[in-house]
Amino acid sequence: MNIKDWRRANELFEEVLDLPEEEQKAWLDQTCSDQPSIREEIERRLKADAAAEARNFLAEPVIPSRTLSTGEPSPVLADSAKPDHFGPYRVLGEIGRGGMGVVYAAQRVDDTFHRKVAVKVMAAGSGDDELARRLRTERRILALLEHPNIARIYDGGTTEDGRPYFVMEHVIGVPIDEYCSAHRLSIRQRVTLIRRVCAAVDYAHRNLVIHRDLKPSNILITEEGDVKLLDFGLAKVLENEDQRERISEATVPWRQRLTLNYASPEQLRGQAVSTASDVYSLGVILFLLLTGTHPRSFEGLSPWEAEQKIGSDPPPRASVRAKSRNPIAHPVAEESIKIGRQLEGDLDAIVLKALRFDPNARYRSADQFAEDLNRYLSALPVAARRGTFRYRLGKLLQRHSLAAATTAVVLVLGIALTVSSVFSANRLSQSQTRLLEEQAKLERTQSFLLGVFQQAGPYVAEGVPLTLREAVDAQAERLSDSFGAPPEVYAATLTTLGWVYFELGSLDQALDLHERALAVRQESSLSDGALAGILDGIAAALREQWQFDRADQMSSEALELHRRSEENPPGLLRSLNHRVKLFCLQKNWDLADPLTVEAMELVRIRFDDNDPESAIALVQRGQVLKHLGRRDDARQLYQEAEALFARIYGPRHPILAPLYNNLGVIEEEAERFHSAEKYWRRSDAQYATAFGDDFYDRVIPLTHLGRLLHHTGAVERAETALRTSLEVAVRSPALGPRHEIAYWGRSAVALGALLAATGRCSEVEALLGTKVEEWRIRSKNPLIGEAQALLEDCRAILENAIPENFEPK
Amino acid sequence: MTTHVSTEVTDLLLAWRNGRQEALAELMEFVYSRLLRIGGAYLKDERADHTLDAAALVHECYLRLVQQERVRWQDRAHFFAVAARLMRRVLLDHARRRESLKRGSEIAKIPLDEAMDSFPIRQPQLIALDQALHDLEAKDSQLSELVVLRYFGGMRKEEVSEVLGISSATVSRRWRTARAWLFEYLSEDG
Structure with missing residues (x-):
């Protein structure tokens, strides 16, 4: 053959x-x-396929792929003989074994109090210098630490055969997670417990020790309810104050001992480890105590796979996980939902802040983590959720429940002065003053927006309702001076209007207003957050004008300010989204990738499920993943965005149309043709419903659909779709010659290919014959090349077909 | 590990991705020598408490040789593809040396051999399979490549899909072709 x-x-x-x-x-x-x-x-x-399958031929890789331990300590080292004693300590029994050695219960021979101790010794016969070194390091570290919540070291020595050992406090207790379940602790009790663990870890940090292996089995709770931190076998002493270190090559094999489920991203990647790495592990433990599950399970994964997963899938909110918990483990569904509700908001935010991918975005230390848990317990605003006006107001009301009823009424009336009098009885704290300022700013902006609609009302405009655009213009004119508002309010109003123009597509006006807002800076200082918002506005407008370099510069500056000020998480998310869009337009997926991860983290942390920016972040993350080849993940995000958009705008909103189109593309690539067809039809219908049958963007899903149907052999249906598409492109009033290739051309070339394939070459000639020449002069669109090739084929066929009695020489 | 080693490997990796085919050969040579050393050390270090698997060994190698900040995950998939080819070579060399030993020839054992004898490689006539792969490569190089990645590299469908630039659905179908062909080929032989 x-x-x-x-x-x-x-x-x-x-x-x-x-x-x-x-x-x-x-x-x-x-x-x-x-x-x-x-x-x-x-x-x-x-036949061979069936036989190979039946005999598991090549079913497993040549070296069976067993993955590293995901949680359990490494199995037994070769050391079966129980020693009698270590120095003056008589061995009573074995307590446990780990990757590094064996732990025995023992008693000092001459101790009249018969106090029990634990002896940790390097396993016999291992003869490993590295192990011995680690054990000595652990001994040295424990000697540094003297804290009621850290198992204390008493003594140390070397066995007769030269193995190092040390003697420490004998702790009788159970792992923290078991303790919480056994005692059915409430959420608050669990938080309190973790806060105490944080205190012990913070003590170690302040002594420049990073634990690096925090997990429930290393955190025991005694019968008296005391926390005891154990096993500093992987701990590291920081050499200097900058609190960072790089894992040396020699310690790389120790990565194998990492417990994947609790290891921080930087540990999985073998990168610099800091106190924030312990914070991460504490975050995982808190998540576990709150939900009974790990944020992400790395069961059965290699460190490499775990690392990949951790880098691209932000952890879920604890509340969401609690609600969706396995009903078998937690038979009372209502209970799960109740717990879920308790976690919503502050605890969600705290856990997610501890679990941030970027160590710098986490709590800097266990102390800061504990501090925020304290704030949660005292119903103070938590740092993890610093930001929105509504959030802080809510917290204020939570604390001043007596004043709450009054305040609510006052707010409805919207009389800021009265608000201040309510609180003037107390000494006004700084944050309360700020709150009032924000309230004032909000009201100014609201009244301005109200002005827009008053302009548009029939009475104001002498019986003829203005278009939205005219109303905005009229109101913008009134903004020629600061209308007596404080500078910051004036700037906020200008930039809000700038965004309105941006949405209306008037980029020059948008730029003008943003730049005027920026000019306010010359008279009065603006906060970082306000400044960042203005720069975002400028960057977005520049981007739409294809001025990528300047847009890049502005948006980078804006993002930096947002990150620094931390005062406005919604603004940060919007800023990220715009910057991602900038990179997506330039097809720079590598730069977009980390930003979309950051945006996703924010989406998970924030609680405003009605913010379209959240949905945009989902879509853009999906886009990036799709281009990085992770189609299934992309699809999942698109679907999540779909649900969110539908909730915010309703299921008929046109914003869903491009999303359906993208989903169609993904489904086609995954060779789920039926599903692709469904999405494209929905996309088309959505456009038509929202903007009418002649709306030009219908062409996009319709051509996709036509090409798909053509390739899957449904030629007639394909032709119908493509002809509809062509008609839409012809009829659409909004399309000038500039868009002819992109819309009409797209449909025509797809239809041409179908006609050629079904032997109707003269129709192809009639359809594209004159156009192609015209296009070639104007544009470099790759579509033109395709059209030309098609046309040439058809012409060749037509020429050869004419002489029927043609005979080759 | 010195800095220049990781720089070199990283540069070669990037060059290969950017289409410089010679970079692959250089990369192979370089990583091969390292893989032997690390592999030997790895197996010697780890006692009964660690299992060796291809993925872990290669991952370790990757961590040591590549500057991770500079490469994207797609590059990593490509690195693993290199490593899969190397696994084939390492295992084949090992199998051949063992054959020669049986025949009484004098061939120096390398540290890896001893370790390898002790772990459970599934070797359905490894040398015959290698020959079959050579023949398959002449007919359709994508098919043999796919077998190397999956069987020797222990790579998952998605990773193979990234390296070969085909969809994972296609990976599955092509895999069955390759497997069926190899099965038939090896049955005829035996």
């Missing part, structure tokens, strides 16, 4: 695999009727 037939046989074999077994024979009969040798080859392939 020649190589061409051999390949053909393989192609057909791969096709036939998709068919149900009972249809295979008929299909082969039909397809290979005139090629018996190919048919025979395929039959043999099918």
Whole structure:
């Protein structure tokens, strides 16, 4: 059999695999009727395939892929003989074994109090210098630490055969997670417990020790309810105050001992570890105590896979996880939901801040973590959720429940002065003063927006309602001076209006207003957050004008300010989204990638599920993942965005149309053709419903659909879709010549390909013949190349077809 | 590990991705020598408490040789593809040396051999399989490549899909072709 037939046989074999077994024979009969040798080859392939499957031929990689430990300590080291004593300590029994050695319960021979101690010793016969070194380091570290919540070291020595050992406090207790379940602790009790663990870890940090292996089995709770931190076997002493270190090559094998579920991203990647790495592990433990599950399970994964997962899938909110908990483990569904509600908001935010991918975005130390847990317990605003006006107001009301009723009424009336009098009884704290300022700013902006609609009302405009655009223009004119508002309020109003123009597509006006807002800076200082918002506005407008370099510069500055000020998380998210869009337009997926991860973290941390920016962040993350080849993940995010958009705007909103279109593309690539067709039809319908049958963007899903149907052999339906698409492109009033190629051309080339394939070459000539020449002068769109090739083929066929009695020489 | 080692490997990796084919050969040579050393040390270091698997060994190698800040995860998939080819070579060399030993030839053992004898490689006539792969490569190099990545590299479908630039659905179908062909080839032989 020649190589061409051999390949053909393989192609057909791969096709036939998709068919149900009972249809295979008929299909082969039909397809290979005139090629018996190919048919025979395929039959043999099918037989071999079944036999290979049955015998597990090559089913597992050559070296069976067993993954590293995901939680349990490494199994036993070779050391079965129980020693009698270590120095003056008599061995009572074995307590446990780990990767580094064995722990025995023992008693000092001459101790009249018969106090029990624990002796940790390097396993016999291991003869490993590295192990011995680690054990000595642990001993040295424990000697540094003297804290009621850290197991204390008493003594140390070397066995007769030269193995180092040390003697420490014998702790009787249970791992923290077991303790919480056994005592059915409430959420508050669990938080209190973790806060105490934080205090012990912070003590270690202040002594420049990083634990690096915090997990429930290393945190015991005694019968008296005391916390005891154990096992500093992987701990590291920081050499200097800058609190960072790089894992040396020698310690790399120790990564194997990491417990994947609790290891921070930087540990998984073998990068610099800091106190924030311990914070991460504490965050995982808190998540576990609150929900009974790990934020992400790395069960059965290699460190490499875990690292990949951790880098691209932000952790879920604890509240969401608690609500969706396995009903078998937690039979009372209502209970889960109740717990979920308790976690919503502050605790969600605190856990997620501890679990941030970027160590700098986490709590800097266990102390800061504990501090925020304290704030949660005292109903103070938590640092993790610093930001929105509504949030802080809510907290204020929570604390001043007596004043709450009054305040609510006052707020409804919207009389800021009265508000201040309510609180003037107390000494006004700084944050309360700020609150009032923000309230004032909010009201100014609101009244300005109200002005827009008053302008648009029929009475004001002498009986003729203005268009929204006219109303905005009229109101903008009134903004020629600061209308007596404080500078910051004036700037906020200008930039709000700038965004309105941006949304209306008037980029020059948008730029003008943002720049005027920026000019306010010359008279009065603006906060970092306000400044960042203005720069975002400028960057977005520049981007839409394709001035990428300047847009990049502005948006980078804006993002930096947002990150620094931390005063406005919604603004930060919007800023990230705009910057991602900038990179997506330039197809720079590598730069967009980390930003979308950051945006996703914010989406998970924030609690405003009605913010369209959250949905935009989902879509853009999806876009990036799609281009990085992670199609299924992208699809999931798109679907999440779909649900969110539908909730915010309603299911008929046109914003869903491009999303459906993208989903169609993903489904086609995954060869789920039926689903792709469904999405494209929905996308088309959504456009048509929202903007009418002649709306030009219908062309996009319709051409996709046409091409798909053509390729899957549904030629008639394909032609219908493509002809509709062509008609839309012809009729659409909004399209000038500039868009002819992108819309009409797109449909025409797809239709042309179909016509050519069905032997209607003269129709192709009629459709594209004159256009292609015209386009070539104007544009470099790759579509034109495709059109030209198509046309040339058709012309060649037409020429050859004319002389019917043509004979080759 | 000195800095220049990781720089070199990283640069080669980037060059290969950017289409410089010679970079692959250089990369192979370089990583091969390292893989032997690390592999030997790895197996010697780890006693009964650690299992060796291809992915962990290669991952370790990757961590040591590549500057991770400079490469994207796609590059990592490509690195693993290199490593898969190397696994094939390491295992084959090992199998051949063992064959020669059986025949009484004098061939120096390398540290890896001893360790390898002790772990459970599934070797369905490894040398015959290698020969079959050579023949398959002549007919359709994508098919043999796919087998190397999956069987020797222990790579998952998605990773293979990234390296070969085909969808994972196609990876599955092509895998069955390759497997069926190899099965038949090896059955005929035996």
